[in-house]
Amino acid sequence: MNGGWWTSLRLVTRIAWEQGRGHAVAALLEVVSRVLTALFPLFAGLVVGGLAARDLTLVLLGAGGLVLSRALNFLLVIVGVESRLVLMERVGHAIDLRVGQLSGEAATLDHLEDPAHQDQAQALAERLGRVGMAYNLLVNVLNNLAGPVITIVVAATADWRLLLLLAVALPATWLGRRSIQWEAEAEKAGAEAGRRSAHLLGAATAPVASSELRVLGARRWALDLLSREAARWRHPHRTAEVRTAGWSIVLAVGYLGAAAAILAWMVRDALDGRIDPGRLVTGVLVVGQLRESVTDLQWVISGLSGALRAVSRYRWLEDYARTVDEEHAGTAAPPARLTDGIRLQGVGFRYPGADRESLSDIDLHLPAGAVVAVVGENGAGKSTLVKLLTGMHDLSSGRILVDGVDLRALDLPAWRARCSGAFQDHARLELTAREAVGAGSVEVLDAGRAEIDSRVLRALEDSSASDVLRALPDGLDTQLGAAWPGGVDISGGQWQRLAVARAMVRLDPLLLVLDEPTSALDPATEHALFDRYAEAARATGGRGGVTLLITHRFSTVAAADLVIVLADGGVAEVGTHADLMAAGGRYADLYALQAAGYR
Numbered sequence: 001m002n003g004g005w006w007t008s009l010r011l012v013t014r015i016a017w018e019q020g021r022g023h024a025v026a027a028l029l030e031v032v033s034r035v036l037t038a039l040f041p042l043f044a045g046l047v048v049g050g051l052a053a054r055d056l057t058l059v060l061l062g063a064g065g066l067v068l069s070r071a072l073n074f075l076l077v078i079v080g081v082e083s084r085l086v087l088m089e090r091v092g093h094a095i096d097l098r099v100g101q102l103s104g105e106a107a108t109l110d111h112l113e114d115p116a117h118q119d120q121a122q123a124l125a126e127r128l129g130r131v132g133m134a135y136n137l138l139v140n141v142l143n144n145l146a147g148p149v150i151t152i153v154v155a156a157t158a159d160w161r162l163l164l165l166l167a168v169a170l171p172a173t174w175l176g177r178r179s180i181q182w183e184a185e186a187e188k189a190g191a192e193a194g195r196r197s198a199h200l201l202g203a204a205t206a207p208v209a210s211s212e213l214r215v216l217g218a219r220r221w222a223l224d225l226l227s228r229e230a231a232r233w234r235h236p237h238r239t240a241e242v243r244t245a246g247w248s249i250v251l252a253v254g255y256l257g258a259a260a261a262i263l264a265w266m267v268r269d270a271l272d273g274r275i276d277p278g279r280l281v282t283g284v285l286v287v288g289q290l291r292e293s294v295t296d297l298q299w300v301i302s303g304l305s306g307a308l309r310a311v312s313r314y315r316w317l318e319d320y321a322r323t324v325d326e327e328h329a330g331t332a333a334p335p336a337r338l339t340d341g342i343r344l345q346g347v348g349f350r351y352p353g354a355d356r357e358s359l360s361d362i363d364l365h366l367p368a369g370a371v372v373a374v375v376g377e378n379g380a381g382k383s384t385l386v387k388l389l390t391g392m393h394d395l396s397s398g399r400i401l402v403d404g405v406d407l408r409a410l411d412l413p414a415w416r417a418r419c420s421g422a423f424q425d426h427a428r429l430e431l432t433a434r435e436a437v438g439a440g441s442v443e444v445l446d447a448g449r450a451e452i453d454s455r456v457l458r459a460l461e462d463s464s465a466s467d468v469l470r471a472l473p474d475g476l477d478t479q480l481g482a483a484w485p486g487g488v489d490i491s492g493g494q495w496q497r498l499a500v501a502r503a504m505v506r507l508d509p510l511l512l513v514l515d516e517p518t519s520a521l522d523p524a525t526e527h528a529l530f531d532r533y534a535e536a537a538r539a540t541g542g543r544g545g546v547t548l549l550i551t552h553r554f555s556t557v558a559a560a561d562l563v564i565v566l567a568d569g570g571v572a573e574v575g576t577h578a579d580l581m582a583a584g585g586r587y588a589d590l591y592a593l594q595a596a597g598y599r
């Protein structure tokens with residue numbers, strides 16, 4: 001095993017220890033039971049040899065050993081197995097929880113955009129159960145190690161020829177190692193196809209995507225694609241399994257041939273009176289036991305190494321999260337209020353794995369207290385700009401200054417606690433309406449009921465979403481989502497408006513982002529809503545917060561203090577609506593075009 005495996009073993013043992021010291025130790029009792037079982041041929045040989053030699057001491061010793069091994073075995077196995085199972089569940093649960101935390105708490109979202117990370121995460125997800133089983137399998141390896149070791153000792157004491165069997169039994173361990181390698185190669189070769197088939201399966205079963213595919217008549221095509229990808233994922237695994245099975249058969253036939261020859265040799269010696277019948281009995285039992293225990297050992301080692309591969313992926317995730325955290329070790333507290341605002345200086349950004357920058361050479365000043373609208377065609381870089389301002393990705397070049405302090409120097413969670421936002425791809429939190437909105441500022445949910453309700457109701461009002469609440473049968477207590485008992489379904493536009501309300505719960509954010517939060521609403525309603533946001537933002541703008549509105553509807557942005565036009569990843573124009581109209585450039589053209597469309 002290489003160093004990585006040892007680290008994984010230590011990690012698994014530590015987690016098992018933390019999850020239940022008593023169980024971790026009790027699980028090892030099974031090893032004792034395996035030792036007693038492995039001694040069975042010796043005890044049986046003693047009984048038969050003692051009877052043949054009319055030696056009562058030998059008979060009693062053998063019989064005592066047989067009875068003891070059977071009785072203790074029963075007890076130790078029950079305690080050991082029970083402890084292993086309890087730990088398996090606890091370790092699995094602890095790992096599940098930790099994986100969720102590691103993915104959710106990573107300082108940036110780069111990992112979610114990185115194909116290499118996604119392949120690792122997919123392989124981990126496929127094998128997550130195995131991580132939980134790792135300690136269980138480790139104890140099993142120890143259990144199964146006892147078998148061959150004791151059997152070899154018993155064989156050596158019974159007859160030296162039995163040791164020749166080792167020469168044919170040991171290649172099975174070679175197969176064990178090779179099959180682990182084949183499986184690892186198969187996992188790697190199938191990772192991308194596995195991720196793709198999981199994605200297609202999700203699309204085929206998720207209500208929205210699946211109904212869209214039906215309407216488009218593309219369901220059959222998607223299912224065919226899914227089975228092709230699943231086959232592409234399965235193929236390398238199948239090949240590895242067939243190889244392993246083929247070699248297992250070859251090795252088993254070789255072993256049986258050798259065992260038959262050695263036993264025939266021993267039978268002849270027994271008939272000639274050169275060895276006593278007790279040794280022959282031990283020999284016969286050892287032949288079966290040796291092969292069985294070596295094969296079992298091979299399989300548990302291969303099971304353990306599969307689990308350790310999953311553990312090594314988990315360690316990879318831990319290392320990744322640690323590296324990301326170290327790279328974002330800023331500790332400066334964000335200012336209580338903004339006085340200068342947010343500045344972007346020479347900002348450039350390329351997504352992980354992308355071949356070109358999505359934003360480059362961005363120089364901007366978002367003044368404290370201002371309502372800033374960002375417009376631009378699809379793919380211009382609007383959402384990317386938001387991700388950078390909220391610290392979701394590291395800049396490829398340049399810097400972002402919050403009142404003169406580099407975003408990298410700020411404590412990222414503290415900065416995010418001062419940001420708020422509603423997004424086009426908002427979360428549909430299927431909770432009660434109170435929780436779904438209150439989640440915009442989780443400390444609100446910890447307050448008393450009256451405080452929660454007043455903040456949530458105010459947020460609904462600020463986002464003109466009070467009518468959504470009125471339509472809910474149990475008001476704030478209504479369970480959202482038809483999949484839950486008593487739950488109600490609401491429309492896409494209503495979900496979106498609750499998301500906007502959620503963004504309004506946090507008081508005095510330094511950065512409030514509204515990234516096409518009203519795309520499901522008609523232009524007139526969006527216009528009215530934005531006027532309201534602008535009004536609310538100006539009321540709080542006295543505390544310096546910047547409100548950033550991203551929209552495709554130019555008519556909505558006239559009320560903004562500043563309009564930024566993005567094009568091809570760069571800033572095309574900046575100014576007030578009036579300035580940009582007077583300049584007669586890209587903004588004025590697009591504005592005129594949209595205005596004509598609505599006439």
Ligand SMILES: Nc1ncnc2c1ncn2[C@@H]1O[C@H](COP(=O)(O)OP(=O)(O)OP(=O)(O)O)[C@@H](O)[C@H]1O
Pocket residue numbers: 113351352354358376377378379380381382383384385
């Ligand atoms: N995860 C990603 N990986 C690689 N490239 C990406 C990723 N997300 C976005 N891009 C690219 O970055 C560019 C800017 O995308 P962005 O989503 O910021 O545009 P946008 O202006 O918000 O577009 P839209 O109006 O369609 O929402 C596009 O060229 C897009 O293809």
